[in-house]
Amino acid sequence: MDSALNFIKKSNHVLFFLAVTLFIVVISVEFISKFFDHKYEPPKIALVDNSDPQEQIKQTQYTKEYSTKLKDVYIFELISKEIDITQHHDSEIYSMFTGPKVSHDLYNGHFLSRNAVNLMFVRENSKPHMLLRKDGLLLEFSKARFSSSEEEHLLNKNVYRIINEDTNQNGYLDHEDSAKLFTSTFDGKSLSLILEDVGSFRTIENNKLLISQEGQSPQFYTFDLASSTLLALDTSIKTSREKL
Numbered sequence: 347m348d349s350a351l352n353f354i355k356k357s358n359h360v361l362f363f364l365a366v367t368l369f370i371v372v373i374s375v376e377f378i379s380k381f382f383d384h385k386y387e388p389p390k391i392a393l394v395d396n397s398d399p400q401e402q403i404k405q406t407q408y409t410k411e412y413s414t415k416l417k418d419v420y421i422f423e424l425i426s427k428e429i430d431i432t433q434h435h436d437s438e439i440y441s442m443f444t445g446p447k448v449s450h451d452l453y454n455g456h457f458l459s460r461n462a463v464n465l466m467f468v469r470e471n472s473k474p475h476m477l478l479r480k481d482g483l484l485l486e487f488s489k490a491r492f493s494s495s496e497e498e499h500l501l502n503k504n505v506y507r508i509i510n511e512d513t514n515q516n517g518y519l520d521h522e523d524s525a526k527l528f529t530s531t532f533d534g535k536s537l538s539l540i541l542e543d544v545g546s547f548r549t550i551e552n553n554k555l556l557i558s559q560e561g562q563s564p565q566f567y568t569f570d571l572a573s574s575t576l577l578a579l580d581t582s583i584k585t586s587r588e589k590l
Contacts, residue, residue: 388521389460391483392428393512406430406481410466411459416489416504419533424464426481429519435464435476458487467534477534482510483519488549490532500552503529503571507544527557529571540569540576 394406409425463481468474486507494500506528513524527540527547545558553571558564566579 389483389485391426391461391463391519393517393519394428394430396430396432406433408463413458413465413487414489416532417492418469420468421489421534422466422468423459423462423484424466424481425459425461426463427461429463429481431480433481434479435481458484465534469533475534477506477530477537478508478510480510482508483523484508485525486547488547494552499549499554501549501571502553504532504534505529505547505555505571507547524560527569538574541567 406426406428411423411425413421413423462484465477466474488505490504491498491501507525508528509519509523509525514522524543526542527544528537530537541557543559543561545560547555547557550556555569557567557569566581567576569576
């Protein structure tokens with residue numbers, strides 16, 4: 347009788363252990379599934395046309411988020427899921443913002459937010475300046491650097507990779523559209539186009555960029571920020587066939 351009771355107790359312990367183990371496994375699988383279900387999706391900005399007077403105007407909703415500080419200039423990102431293609435930013439921009447939200451994350455780091463559509467440059471006791479007159483999708487922003495180190499080179503200008511045209515005409519600004527490379531002064535003024543159809547860029551030495559261009563004939567360029575000189579690199583592959 348005692349051996350039977352001991353067997354039942356041991357069986358209950360084993361069953362309880364198996365049940366707890368199974369519960370932990372199920373919870374873990376569910377948690378991992380939820381975590382990995384959030385796959386990365388490239389940024390995508392909807393384009394809104396408010397030019398039809400018969401349609402109700404849909405105001406763009408912005409979130410303002412602190413990005414960085416350069417000398418005496420504070421730089422803020424404007425983040426939005428949509429862009430009004432009929433809207434442009436003049437010197438008086440305040441009426442454009444219908445109750446913009448403010449992000450309280452003041453540790454944004456070195457990367458742009460997912461849906462950054464413009465940059466605002468602000469000096470104390472002065473009006474803000476917008477980088478873009480019309481919003482676009484900002485993909486990359488390398489800020490000017492006035493002192494060099496082993497890891498970072500000098501940059502006398504800000505450098506931006508921006509999508510500002512719906513080149514595939516799908517109603518969005520997204521990774522399938524052509525990106526352009528721009529420079530500006532450290533305070534966001536004198537915005538200048540360097541190159542279109544840009545895939546990526548990197549700083550290779552003080553005030554010098556290496557740029558890859560996409561399109562039907564992909565190519566590499568160097569750009570000197572000090573002299574504003576753009577040079578194409580000859581990376582063509584030449585072959586010849588030996589005569590036997």
